[in-house]
Amino acid sequence: xxxxxxxxxxxxxxxxxxxxxxxxxxxxxxxxxxxxxxxxxxxxxxxxxxxxxxxxxxxxxxxxxxxxxxxxxxxxxxxxxxxxxxxxxxxxxxxxxxxxxxxxxxxxxxxxxxxxxxxxxxxxxxxxxxxxxxxxxxxxxxxxxxxxxxxxxxxxxxxxxxxxxxxxxxxxxxxxxxxxxxxxxxxxxxxxxxxxxxxxxxxxxxxxxxxxxxxxxxxxxxxxxxxxxxxxxxxxxxxxxxxxxxxxxxxxxxxxxxxxxxxxxxxxxxxxxxxxxxxxxxxxxxxxxxxxxxxxxxxxxxxxxxxxxxxxxxxxxxxxxxxxxxxxxxxxxxxxxxxxxxxxxxxxxxxxxxxxxxxxxxxxxxxxxxxxxxxxxxxxxxxxxxxxxxxxxxxx
Numbered sequence: 001x002x003x004x005x006x007x008x009x010x011x012x013x014x015x016x017x018x019x020x021x022x023x024x025x026x027x028x029x030x031x032x033x034x035x036x037x038x039x040x041x042x043x044x045x046x047x048x049x050x051x052x053x054x055x056x057x058x059x060x061x062x063x064x065x066x067x068x069x070x071x072x073x074x075x076x077x078x079x080x081x082x083x084x085x086x087x088x089x090x091x092x093x094x095x096x097x098x099x100x101x102x103x104x105x106x107x108x109x110x111x112x113x114x115x116x117x118x119x120x121x122x123x124x125x126x127x128x129x130x131x132x133x134x135x136x137x138x139x140x141x142x143x144x145x146x147x148x149x150x151x152x153x154x155x156x157x158x159x160x161x162x163x164x165x166x167x168x169x170x171x172x173x174x175x176x177x178x179x180x181x182x183x184x185x186x187x188x189x190x191x192x193x194x195x196x197x198x199x200x201x202x203x204x205x206x207x208x209x210x211x212x213x214x215x216x217x218x219x220x221x222x223x224x225x226x227x228x229x230x231x232x233x234x235x236x237x238x239x240x241x242x243x244x245x246x247x248x249x250x251x252x253x254x255x256x257x258x259x260x261x262x263x264x265x266x267x268x269x270x271x272x273x274x275x276x277x278x279x280x281x282x283x284x285x286x287x288x289x290x291x292x293x294x295x296x297x298x299x300x301x302x303x304x305x306x307x308x309x310x311x312x313x314x315x316x317x318x319x320x321x322x323x324x325x326x327x328x329x330x331x332x333x334x335x336x337x338x339x340x341x342x343x344x345x346x347x348x349x350x351x352x353x354x355x356x357x358x359x360x361x362x363x364x365x366x367x368x369x370x371x372x373x374x375x376x377x378x379x380x381x382x383x384x385x386x387x388x389x390x391x392x393x394x395x396x
Contacts, residue, residue, distance in 0.1 A: 101217070
């Protein structure tokens, strides 16, 4: 057994030392695999970033109440009386001002993108006083909070980066009203950062919404209180509502686009992987053909077929790992944190987010490269030991 391992090491080192003699083919294979990894990581980092933007860490104690049958705030509707019944439900957290529940209104406006100047849909949300207390990660980072009863707006940090005219002190003409941007806020990197907020009581008449709302965001006394809160509302004959945790709601809102991006990314990566695989096969076949006599000589000297097969596969694996690491590094520096915006298909509004090159994504890409390398070395390795020794020794 020791002799067998010694043969594997000896033949593998021999193969690796001869790579510079075949550097053209080796570089082509490595670059092909690096390209596959870069595209794979780049495309899937879009899905990872969008998923992160549509999630709120630690929001298990926040519930969202919609009209029964609605799958998004845009298709929901609640009356003032219904929002009061929701605010009186058991399980809600409270402070000195009362229950931590915010009845909210959601409309879509058009603003020009900074990058292109073309108009895009932006969520404009009317909230009540408790909104900032319901959302733990809410923080004003520039300017101040809007004042109730006034045409004042605060913009999410993501929206302020993506759209023109959202600097503190700027004025906008929206609907029939003039609005002043008085603050910029963050929301833990979540989807709220792509929105603009104002007082719901001001937004209702501005968009002829009467005294209606579309959702209620509620802070629970604890995550364990969710079921009690939900049951009290869904069994109330005066209400026809559905109750979701914030995490569940946001995951549902992002599922369609995330799945599309992931499937598209995997498809592109598979197509490129096939090209890289053929490149790896060509490289290893060339390497085996160039060393036919050397391999035959080694076998004639007593080296087994197993060590020869493994040495060829190790060489292919080394090239694949090198290409994979280079591609992963290139993707990380090129894409991680890259700011972008895309449309949320459920609300047809823009969501600002940052590409996220996660450790899990990099690990998957390296595994992808390893698989290409192993398959790329397998068939040439089999060919290397199938050529009869006598015939191989006669080859020029």
